[in-house]
Amino acid sequence: MSLRTRLASAWRRAEAAHDQLFVARWRQGLRREVRRQEDTLRALVMLESLGVDNPVAYETLDLVPYLVADLHAWHRRMGQESFGDPGVCC
Amino acid sequence: MLLIRFFGGKGGVGKTTLAAAYALGRAGAGERTLVVSTDPAHSLGDVLATPLSGQPREVAPLLWAAEISGEEQARRRVAEITEDARHAVPREVLPAVERHLARAADSPGTVESALLDRLTGLVEEVGARWDRLVVDSAPTGHMVRLLSLPALLTPWIEGLARQRERARGADRLLAGMLGGERERPDPLLDRLHARRDRLEWLRARLRDDALVHLVLVPEQLPLAETLRAAEALEGGGLRLGRTVVNRVVPDDETGVLARRREHQERVLAELAGRFSGTGLVRVPLLPDALTGAGELGELARRLGEL
Structure with a gap:
């Protein structure tokens, strides 16, 4: 060598x-x-899914599809084909 | 130009009749006028003696009318978003998107936010499609909340947008380090900003171009509520127009009505003091309820330009 x-x-x-x-x-x-930042945003927008009243749910309605899609991409990356039921993701 | 006029007050004081009469008067003066009712228990169609829907319909020369609803607007928006999502997200998550949207649409406050959204759409047309917009608003407490909504929503949306920017910032740093993907426009951030801008625009427009006419009958309880509403509206950055005092007993009455008149005088004196800046309009007690364009005409002349 x-x-x-x-x-x-x-x-x-x-x-x-x-x-x-x-x-x-x-x-x-x-x-x-x-x-962490993404989770915080998701939680803020989807408060009502967590059972917390969200005073501006209407104003953030059009973020919902993207956040669900994000969640979907995340659980697929983590190697899980499905995650929760249709009330959560798929 | 003060082209947007709200008529607000306790239920049963005659604000729908007055709003309709005022709108009719403006249309008669040659302005393309739209009058809308936002009260969930609509009665504008009854006053104008014609059926109305959520879409403006011409009911007299140069006068259009509609009864708008927050529920209807929220349903429409959820349907639009669901339709857009079909192209933007994987098919397998669509049922979840629909569930999340339905839950969000059931949130408290959604109906009012949606109503304000619908109203924003109409305000955007003032100057183009309409010369004047007359809003027969819901009872006082509801109206005050409705109009102060932008002030409450803007900081919240700004918080969300900042949160998103932070997440994106860290994400970009990571992507750069890994030599990853090029920067893409962020649809979420764009939407958050668009939403906030729309609310701020409405707030500014209402501050510059809108007057709120409080309507009451000269009695003690409506007086107390009107004073509270005036404070809340001005605190919310809205301007008050002339206050309309409905069903004032003429001074040539005798018997029960004469005693009523004495009580009304005390209330009127207090009103004159509180609203010395904006002024009062007195509308006399009439023997019948007015309906239809013909009967509203006299009332319209009395209200004038307000």
Whole structure:
């Protein structure tokens, strides 16, 4: 093995370690933040589905299809074919 | 220009008759006038002696009338959204979308929001299709809530939009880092902003172009309610027009009516003090209820331009 390939493979290893140590953790944190923000929005718009009175339900009616579609995409990503009944998703 | 006029007051004080008469007068003066009733127990059709629906119909030269309903508007909007969703979301989630929409449409406040939405549509046509819009509003408490709705809704929608922007911001950062997808327009955010803009537009339009005429009969209970309504409306950023005092007993009456007249004088004096800025219009007690364009004519002349 030439010095050059050895150096290149060491660099790749170092890069992978750095990625695992720092970038992956950061990415995970960010992903969690995205999910949290999206969940909050979903909860705010679909309050009445949770049994809470929503004073502006009418004003946010046209968000409902998109939020249900989001929920659908999410449970499919999580590997579940169906999620709840038609009252929740599918 | 104060082209939008609301007539509000306790049930039974004659606001529908007065709104109809005023609208008739404006139409007679050459203005294309639309008069709508928002009271769930519609009586505008009875006053005009003609059947009405949610869509404006010409009932006299230059006069159109409609009885609008929040329930009807909410049903229509849910149907539109369901139709749009057919093209926008996966087919398997459509039953869930319909259930969620039905639940949202049953929420308290939906009927009033929907009514305001319908009214916004009509206000948008003022200046184009109509020269004047006359609204025979529902009883006082309902009307006040209805008109203060934009003030309550805007901060809520702004909160939602901010929430969405935060989620999108984090999402974009993540996508950029992964070298992911290009930026797409966000239909949710667009809709939230459009909704808020529409409400703000209505609020500004009502502040600039609308007057609320409170209607009452000169008695103690309607007086108390009218004073409260005046405070709430002005607090909500609306302007009051001349207050209409209906069924004032003429001063040549004798017996029971003469005693009634004394009581009315006290109420009228108090009203004159409170509404010295905007002024009062007195409408005398009439022997019969007025219906139809012919009978409303005299009343229309008395109200004039208001």
